Every structure is written in C-alpha cells, then in structure tokens.
Amino acid sequence: MFPALWIESIHGYEPLDIDAYKKASAWSYPVYASGYNWLRSNEESADELAKFIEFVLSDCATRLKLKCSQVILVNHSMGGLVARRCAQKHPEHILGIVHGVQPAIGAATDYRRVRAGWEDLAGRLAIGANAREVTPIFASPGPLQLLPNQLYGNNWLNVSLAFKRHNSTNVATRKEQPLQRNLCQYHFVVALIRPAVS
Structure with a gap:
C-alpha cells in the first residue's frame, strides 16, 4: 500500500518492468559518492544533492565523454529522505531511486537514543552516550525530521x-x-x- 503511494507522490516516476531492467543491465554506470550533513534539514541537503547531480552530469559529459542526462540515486537510511526530497524538487535529472532502509515514516528508535544515548560504541563516542550529550544534537533540523510522522500510527x-x-x-x-x-x-x-x- 505505502510504496504505491510514495511512487504517486513523486510525479513522473513509474516502477521499472523486466524489459527495462534487462535493457539497463547492458549499460555502463560510473559511480559517484555524495555525502550530506545529517544535522541540516532534508530540504537543504536535497538542494545540495541537486547541485552535486549537476556536477556529475557535467563530469560525465566532459571528462568521461558519456551522454548522460539523468542519474540513479542509491541511498541508505536518512539518505533516502534526502533523495526523495531531491526527486520531488528536481525530478528532471533523476531516472530512479534505490532505497535501502529508508525511514519513510520515521525512526522510533531515535526517541530511545535521545533518552538513553547511542547503542553502539562508535555512536556513543561520536554522537553521545546519554541524554545530556545526544539531546543538543537532536535539536537540529535533520534529526528532528527522522522522528515518526503521522503515518507511523x-x-x-x-x-x-x-x-x-x-x-x-x-x-x-x-x-x-x-x-x-x-x-x-x-x-x-x-x-x-x-x-x-x-
């Protein structure tokens, strides 16, 4: 039910059929990586991603001598929220999106993290081991946008x-x-x- 709603909410996109997958498998795909600041809003990160996509298309045309007018975004977790917002705002250069573990309706575990700290050692060292350390970070736009929304139930x-x-x-x-x-x-x-x- 939800995936169909998500596809409909991003105008101009349809799921690929088997023939499209076969055709795409014969193509060459240069891979570029783009990071984002997860503390910033998904809106700001989507605009930065759109600028990076323009760079990729230019680089493919000038340096790699490839005809390329669209990209496929592959993302994980909150990167899915950024990619989805980018596709909504700048659909002209996006052929498709592959989401991995996208918190489309929010991540309830973030409430636990704000109260008890991060669950693994790397997160505890980088983000915080307790509420006092984590809460100021989660007061930023990006982490707040990770919290469950009205569709969570x-x-x-x-x-x-x-x-x-x-x-x-x-x-x-x-x-x-x-x-x-x-x-x-x-x-x-x-x-x-x-x-x-x-």
Whole structure:
C-alpha cells in the first residue's frame, strides 16, 4: 500500500518492468559518492544533492565523454529522505531511486537514543552516550525530521513520568504520581520514552 503511494507522490516516476531492467543491465554506470550533513534539514541537503547531480552530469559529459542526462540515486537510511526530497524538487535529472532502509515514516528508535544515548560504541563516542550529550544534537533540523510522522500510527510510544517531592525534612521519590495542585513542590526528574512492546 505505502510504496504505491510514495511512487504517486513523486510525479513522473513509474516502477521499472523486466524489459527495462534487462535493457539497463547492458549499460555502463560510473559511480559517484555524495555525502550530506545529517544535522541540516532534508530540504537543504536535497538542494545540495541537486547541485552535486549537476556536477556529475557535467563530469560525465566532459571528462568521461558519456551522454548522460539523468542519474540513479542509491541511498541508505536518512539518505533516502534526502533523495526523495531531491526527486520531488528536481525530478528532471533523476531516472530512479534505490532505497535501502529508508525511514519513510520515521525512526522510533531515535526517541530511545535521545533518552538513553547511542547503542553502539562508535555512536556513543561520536554522537553521545546519554541524554545530556545526544539531546543538543537532536535539536537540529535533520534529526528532528527522522522522528515518526503521522503515518507511523498510534500506540507505539510509552511515556512514564517520575517526580521528586522536596521539603525541609525529607526527600521522597514518587513514581507515576499524578500532578498535584501545588506544582512548586515538585521538580521534574525524568521522562522515560521508549517504543511500546507488543
């Protein structure tokens, strides 16, 4: 259901049939790699990708002496969001897109990462090992665009609140406590956000 909607949302594109695949397999494909800053918005990254595609087409014509007017984008993860936006804004030079693990409707795991840090060592060192380190990075446009959108559905997120009550004689921790009238006595401690378990 969703792939058909995605193809329809990018005007002028149709899935390839078997004859088109056979014809394409006889062609030569120069490969170029393009990076992007994942902290920037997909809109900005798509515009930068469009400029890179223009460079590729020019390079193919001048240096490689190939007749080339369109490219095939192959991407992974958030690169799919960038490629999709580029195809929507600049379809004239894009023949097709191959998506690998595209978070088309969002990545719920990013909520966990904001709360608990990155799950592997490389991510923990580069992006953050805990909420204090990860949250400022996820305040950027790109990571915010990775969060689940309205198509993700309902009942996937559980939020638990914990409060501490302070007074002059003791400190008590109350979990799952409803908010009281006198909020000045309570200080927000933590919001545990995790995908729901089926």
